[in-house]
Amino acid sequence: MKKITIVGTGYVGLVTGVGLSEFGNKVICADIDKDKILQLKSGIIPIYEPGLEEIIKRNVKSKRLYFSDNISLSIQKSEVIIIAVGTPQTRTGDANMDYVDAVIKAVKQNLNDYKIICTKSTVPIGTGRRIIETLSNDFEEGFDFDYVSNPEFLREGSAVKDFLWPDRIVIGTCSDKAYEIMCDIYRPLFINKNPIKYTSVETAEMIKYASNSFLALKISYINEIANLCESVGADIHDVASAMGQDGRISDKFLHPGPGFGGSCFPKDLESLIAISKEKNVVMETLSAAKKANENQKAKMGTKLENLIDSSVKDKNIALLGLSFKANTDDVRESSSIDMIEFILDKGGTVRAYDPIANASMSKLFENISYFDDVYKAIEGADALVIMTEWNEFRSLDLARIKHIMKRAFILDTRNIVNMSELSNLGFVYDNVGRIKI
Numbered sequence: 311m312k313k314i315t316i317v318g319t320g321y322v323g324l325v326t327g328v329g330l331s332e333f334g335n336k337v338i339c340a341d342i343d344k345d346k347i348l349q350l351k352s353g354i355i356p357i358y359e360p361g362l363e364e365i366i367k368r369n370v371k372s373k374r375l376y377f378s379d380n381i382s383l384s385i386q387k388s389e390v391i392i393i394a395v396g397t398p399q400t401r402t403g404d405a406n407m408d409y410v411d412a413v414i415k416a417v418k419q420n421l422n423d424y425k426i427i428c429t430k431s432t433v434p435i436g437t438g439r440r441i442i443e444t445l446s447n448d449f450e451e452g453f454d455f456d457y458v459s460n461p462e463f464l465r466e467g468s469a470v471k472d473f474l475w476p477d478r479i480v481i482g483t484c485s486d487k488a489y490e491i492m493c494d495i496y497r498p499l500f501i502n503k504n505p506i507k508y509t510s511v512e513t514a515e516m517i518k519y520a521s522n523s524f525l526a527l528k529i530s531y532i533n534e535i536a537n538l539c540e541s542v543g544a545d546i547h548d549v550a551s552a553m554g555q556d557g558r559i560s561d562k563f564l565h566p567g568p569g570f571g572g573s574c575f576p577k578d579l580e581s582l583i584a585i586s587k588e589k590n591v592v593m594e595t596l597s598a599a600k601k602a603n604e605n606q607k608a609k610m611g612t613k614l615e616n617l618i619d620s621s622v623k624d625k626n627i628a629l630l631g632l633s634f635k636a637n638t639d640d641v642r643e644s645s646s647i648d649m650i651e652f653i654l655d656k657g658g659t660v661r662a663y664d665p666i667a668n669a670s671m672s673k674l675f676e677n678i679s680y681f682d683d684v685y686k687a688i689e690g691a692d693a694l695v696i697m698t699e700w701n702e703f704r705s706l707d708l709a710r711i712k713h714i715m716k717r718a719f720i721l722d723t724r725n726i727v728n729m730s731e732l733s734n735l736g737f738v739y740d741n742v743g744r745i746k747i
């Protein structure tokens with residue numbers, strides 16, 4: 311059992327803190343956002359993740375999980391400091407390192423004993439080396455501190471499960487002692503022989519970027535194949551499922567849709583492009599994946615206008631799904647944002663519904679209508695657009711919808727609605743890459 315402080319209690323920090331306390335460690339989740347810490351202390355969970363609330367409550371009760379807005383004291387009290395602050399994209403595409411740098415400054419001021427300084431935030435390759443150099447100006451590496459890169463691979467929407475049963479854990483460090491301590495904090499997984507990969511710091515940093523960029527590339531690829539399917543009369547579902555049966559390809563991330571979003575893929579892809587440019591290494595695939603994604607997002611607006619065979623000007627569009635994927639309230643870089651902007655720019659109105667992300671989206675768009683009932687959002691609409699693959703949209707009462715809509719147009723950007731049912735009910739519909747029935 312180790313004493314651990316997580317600095318940054320967002321999606322990653324909170325899930326990491328909870329997961330490591332579940333593994334038996336004593337964890338402080340620290341954050342400069344006082345309101346967030348206050349909420350957590352009073353049992354309010356600031357993000358939506360399946361299973362998170364229950365596991366937080368259990369570990370708080372067992373006195374293994376604490377919350378604090380006192381970063382200095384939290385650092386002083388722990389042997390392992392895990393950095394999980396945001397690294398958002400700057401205008402030039404690089405990762406913004408201000409938050410990480412602020413944490414390193416706090417670490418320097420509070421390094422009162424040997425500590426492992428571990429970065430879980432996704433950071434450009436070379437960051438670890440830079441942190442070691444900064445700390446080495448005042449402290450001795452190996453004696454006062456050791457550095458570890460431990461990138462995170464959890465997916466929002468299944469973050470708790472991903473953290474507790476990971477495919478792999480990457481521990482990048484040049485210290486055997488630090489490696490042993492890190493194995494210790496993940497001990498229950500280590501016993502179950504979950505694959506822990508021991509690498510250099512730079513390799514660990516690269517693994518994270520290479521993984522996310524590859525998945526982004528895979529999504530862009532299948533989206534472009536889906537677009538071509540539409541023109542040649544092929545069906546993307548059959549194509550993708552047959553492709554996925556090939557073990558060399560795998561069926562994961564072969565689902566066409568409205569373009570990828572979220573807080574990771576777009577920014578990590580952008581950041582790797584920036585790194586490759588800085589190092590003068592040509593990486594055409596990355597730029598292609600990015601461009602294809604921008605095209606895909608824009609294409610959804612065109613699809614909508616083609617479907618209704620007119621401009622969306624003065625049309626009421628019901629938009630189902632605001633989060634960038636199902637099972638999260640995170641709307642960062644969500645394709646829904648592009649769709650809302652498209653409709654508003656063209657002079658249409660948006661009637662939005664999401665099971666949990668209405669509040670997050672209302673911070674970005676105050677000028678659209680939000681509904682807490684899916685059928686109320688659809689009532690009187692000229693067209694309906696499904697943007698997120700929430701399960702509840704798979705079992706919509708289409709007959710009722712046909713009855714309450716002004717006109718019967720459905721754009722299903724996630725291919726989740728049954729096409730024969732749509733046809734039988736007389737809907738005019740479109741989706742991504744399917745042979746229409």
Ligand code: NAD
Nearest residue numbers: 318319320321322341342343395396397409412431432462
């Ligand atoms: P987030 O924006 O949800 O949370 C970041 C938190 O850090 C916020 O609560 C903020 O208040 C806090 N913070 C900022 N500066 C601080 C400081 N100086 N001291 C203490 N707290 C501070 O971010 P996130 O989505 O959890 O992502 C964190 C990192 O993990 C990013 O680098 C991201 O790329 C990476 N990552 C994210 C995911 C994901 O699915 N969200 C998955 C893997 C990796």
